[in-house]
Amino acid sequence: MNDGPQIRPSLDGFRWEGVELLAYKEEGSAPFKAITRQVLFQRPELQCELRYFEMQPGGHSTLERHEHVHAVMIFRGRGTCLVGEEVREVAAPDLVFIPPMTWHQFRATKDEPVGFLCMVNAERDKPQLPTDAQLQELKKKKVIADFLDGRVAPGEMTNTNGPKS
Amino acid sequence: MNDGPQIRPSLDGFRWEGVELLAYKEEGSAPFKAITRQVLFQRPELQCELRYFEMQPGGHSTLERHEHVHAVMIFRGRGTCLVGEEVREVAAPDLVFIPPMTWHQFRATKDEPVGFLCMVNAERDKPQLPTDAQLQELKKKKVIADFLDGRVAPGEMTNTNGPKS
Secondary structure, X not given: OOOOOOEEOEEOOOEEOOOOOEEOOOOOOOOOEEEEEEEEEOOOOOOEEEEEEEEEXXXXXXXXXXXXXXXXXXXXXXXXXXXXXXXXXXXXXXEEEEOOOOOEEEEEOOOOOEEEEEEEEOOOOOXXXXXXXXXXXXXXXXXXXXXXXXXXXXXXXXXXXOOOO | OOOOOOEEOEEXXXXXXXXXXXXXXXXXXXXXXXXXXXXXXXXXXXXXXXXXXXXXXXXXXXXXXXXXXXXXXXXXXXXXXXXXXXXXXXXXXXXXXXXXXXXXXXXXXXXXXEEEEXXXXXXXXXXXXXOHHHHHHHOOOHHHHHHHOOOOOOOOOXXXXXXXX
């Protein structure tokens, strides 16, 4: 048998035995709010990592883009996300794919936490933050401005995709 | 925006919009029972794939080993698994890592389905099945023989690890 535990039992509260609860990112490196990170699988034999992110009510991830992609499964609760120019309500266990160089952000509602699994290549580029000009360009679409300013709640979206049925 | 849907909403019954329900493996290629496969993420930009496997009551995956590893999260229900010489009860959302060249099998109980997510390198070697001699060697341990013959149910295990508390 190889070293290291092969089975990590789950614990209450979306935690796992032997998995550390980490800060989402280094403080001050980028804007985010009320979000934690747990690295579920990060092994030299695997070319991807699997992480679990959880946002408390009102929390959000960083608005960013990068060459590497994300394969996301909403794991707990419901929230909203921006993928490119699309704002959508998502709920467990919906799947979300973030293509290369696509602005994205996940947001919890005011009422409940939302958690998601994220599969990502182990070797990846550094995220880019929007410049002021890029942010203004994004916000020309009202639905995106509302989302980024935290004014969109599930069921209230006015984008053509509409809320998830 | 890139082509292809970025969001795949979840459907009832552990299905996803646009995700095909597949046979576990090619029929007759290896022993298995009452198990299905859904490929949740398989993208050229990602060096791993994420699949969802589900076994009906009494179902099981193939007993096999290979150089590539599996990163598994039990996603639905509870069942038992063999990892090397360890037989363990597992329940959602426990994590299971299958090291290289380690015999492994997942089994549902007689009472309920069990489903698991499995992250795996996109480029990987072909699974090996045990020879008769290897199978007899494995079955020298009573707990493994009981497991492989479907005689172990959660809470009834006699291995030193004991059932999950």
